[in-house]
Amino acid sequence: MIKIRNLTHRYKNRNEEAISNINLHIKKGESVVLIGSSGSGKSTLFKCINRLIEPDSGKIYIDGKEILNCPIKKTGKIRSNIGMIFQQFNLLERETVLTNVLNGRLCHTSTIKTVFGRFLKEDYEIVRNNIRRVGMAGYEHERIADLSGGQKQRVAIARALSQNPKIILADEPVSSLDPKLMKEVMDLLKNICVEEGITLVSSLHFLDFAKRYSTRMIGIRDGKIMFDGKPGELNEKNIVDIYGKTKDWYMYGKLGF
Amino acid sequence: MKSKKINPLKKYKHFLIGMLIVVIYYWAISGTNTSPTNFVQGLPFMADFVSRMFPPDLTNLGRFMSKAIETLQMAIVGSSIGALIAFPLSFLGARNVMPNKIIYHGVRTIFDALRGINEIVWGLIFVSMVGLGPFPGVLALAAHVTGALGRYFSEAIETVNPEVIKAIVSTGANKIQIVVRGIFPEVKPLFVNYSLYYLENNFRAATVLGLVGAGGIGMELITSMRLFKSREVLTILIIMILMVTIIDRFSAYIRKKIVNVEIIA
Numbered sequence: 001m002i003k004i005r006n007l008t009h010r011y012k013n014r015n016e017e018a019i020s021n022i023n024l025h026i027k028k029g030e031s032v033v034l035i036g037s038s039g040s041g042k043s044t045l046f047k048c049i050n051r052l053i054e055p056d057s058g059k060i061y062i063d064g065k066e067i068l069n070c071p072i073k074k075t076g077k078i079r080s081n082i083g084m085i086f087q088q089f090n091l092l093e094r095e096t097v098l099t100n101v102l103n104g105r106l107c108h109t110s111t112i113k114t115v116f117g118r119f120l121k122e123d124y125e126i127v128r129n130n131i132r133r134v135g136m137a138g139y140e141h142e143r144i145a146d147l148s149g150g151q152k153q154r155v156a157i158a159r160a161l162s163q164n165p166k167i168i169l170a171d172e173p174v175s176s177l178d179p180k181l182m183k184e185v186m187d188l189l190k191n192i193c194v195e196e197g198i199t200l201v202s203s204l205h206f207l208d209f210a211k212r213y214s215t216r217m218i219g220i221r222d223g224k225i226m227f228d229g230k231p232g233e234l235n236e237k238n239i240v241d242i243y244g245k246t247k248d249w250y251m252y253g254k255l256g257f
Numbered sequence: 258m259k260s261k262k263i264n265p266l267k268k269y270k271h272f273l274i275g276m277l278i279v280v281i282y283y284w285a286i287s288g289t290n291t292s293p294t295n296f297v298q299g300l301p302f303m304a305d306f307v308s309r310m311f312p313p314d315l316t317n318l319g320r321f322m323s324k325a326i327e328t329l330q331m332a333i334v335g336s337s338i339g340a341l342i343a344f345p346l347s348f349l350g351a352r353n354v355m356p357n358k359i360i361y362h363g364v365r366t367i368f369d370a371l372r373g374i375n376e377i378v379w380g381l382i383f384v385s386m387v388g389l390g391p392f393p394g395v396l397a398l399a400a401h402v403t404g405a406l407g408r409y410f411s412e413a414i415e416t417v418n419p420e421v422i423k424a425i426v427s428t429g430a431n432k433i434q435i436v437v438r439g440i441f442p443e444v445k446p447l448f449v450n451y452s453l454y455y456l457e458n459n460f461r462a463a464t465v466l467g468l469v470g471a472g473g474i475g476m477e478l479i480t481s482m483r484l485f486k487s488r489e490v491l492t493i494l495i496i497m498i499l500m501v502t503i504i505d506r507f508s509a510y511i512r513k514k515i516v517n518v519e520i521i522a
Contacts, residue, residue, distance in 0.1 A: 052426065076431055078429070079427055079429035080428065080429025083428075088420060090421045092439070092442050094442065095442050103425055103428055103438050106430035106434045106438060107428055111434060114438060
C-alpha cells in the first residue's frame, strides 16, 4: 500500500536531517503506530506521505505508483486518497460541523460548485452518514468552537472519512485529549478503519495505547527507524533505543515487562 | 576585576534625549505660532463666531438633509466598490496564497499607491477628470478604499493559521477550493470589520469631498461658510455629527451580529 524507499529530508536552516534514509513497506489493512520522542521525525514522515512536504530525496509509492515529483493536478488526487488527522484537530472553529465535514468532499467537487457552496445530494448523504458514524448526529449545525476536544476530533475523523480514503494518517490524534477520550477516539478510529479496510498509520505517545491499537509498531529516533515489528516483540532494549535511557518509565505507560 | 569606562554620552543619555525633545517642540511650536497668548487673544472672536451660530437656521434643512443622504449614498457606493475590487486582489497580495513574487509585489505596490493618495486629492483628480458632482466623489472614495482595504485584507490572509489550512490542503482540495473553503471562512469576520470601519471612515471623508466639488454635504458647508451664514453652518455640523453617530452605532450592531465576540472574564 505505502512503500517508502531511502526517504531523506532536511528542513532549511537545520543541520540535522529530520528523517534520514527511511525504508518502509506498509501493507493494506495494517494498523501501524509510530512511536518516538517529539521531534524524532514522525510528523515529517506523515507530511511527506501526504505531499505537504517535498522531501529532499527518496521515493514514495502508493498502490505501486510513485507520488513524489508529480504535477499539481495529480497531487490533489493523491491527497484525496489519504485522510489526515491532526493533534490540534485543525477545524474551522467558527464554522459548523456540517461545513467542516463537507470540506472532506472537496476533492470530489468541481471548483465552480465549491465557489458557490454547492454540493451534491450524494455528498450530503455521505457527510451526514459519517457524522452519525462518529457519534456526532444532531450536532450538524453546532459551531466547532462550542464543542469539546473529543467531539472536535470526532468531527475531524468524519472529515477524513468523507474523502473515501484508502489510508488514514493520524498525527498524534489523541495527544490533547484526556485518558478516557483517548480510548474512545482511538477505538472509534481503529474500528472504522478495520470495517472499511482503511490502512491506518498513527503516532501515539503512550506505549500501552500504541500496543493496543497497532498490528505493527515502528520506533523512530532522530529520523531513523530503530524498531519495526509486532507490538509483542517490543522489549526494554528497543525502548531504550527509541527514547534513550530514563528512570521514569512509568510515565510512558504500562510496558508489559 | 575589569574597570569599565563609562561613555560620557551614555551617562548623559537621558539628559540629551530630554534636550532633544524640548528642541523639537520649540521648533514645531514657534513654526506654527501656537501660543497661549494667541489663544487668549483669539477667544473673544471665537465666542463671537460661536454666538453668531445660534440658533441654528433650519430654513434650508430639507436641502441639507438630502445632501447628507447623498453623502451617505456616496460612502455606501464608494466603500462597496473599493471592497469589491480589494477583495479578489487581496488574495494576490498575500504571500501565503501568491507564491509568485512579481505579482505579489505588483499588487502590493498598487495598494500602496492608491492608499498613499488622500481621498481629497483623489477628489481633485477625479473632479478634473469627470467633472463636478457626487460621481467623482464616489470614485475618489473607491480608489482610496481599494488601497486601504486591499492592504488590510492581504495582511489578514497572511495571519491565517497555516495548520488549519493544511488540513484543507490534505483533503486534496485545489488552490481555489482551499481559498474559498479554508482561508475565506477564517478571514471573513476581519473582512467584515474592516469594511464596516471603512464605511464609517468614508462617510467622514465624503463630508469633506464637497470642499473640492466632489458632491455631498461638504459642498453646502463651504457655501454657507463663504456666505458667512454661520447659523446654517451649525445646522450642517449637527447633521454631520448625528449621521456619523448613527453610522457608528449601526456598524457596531452589525459587527456584533456577524462576529461572535467572546467576552473575556
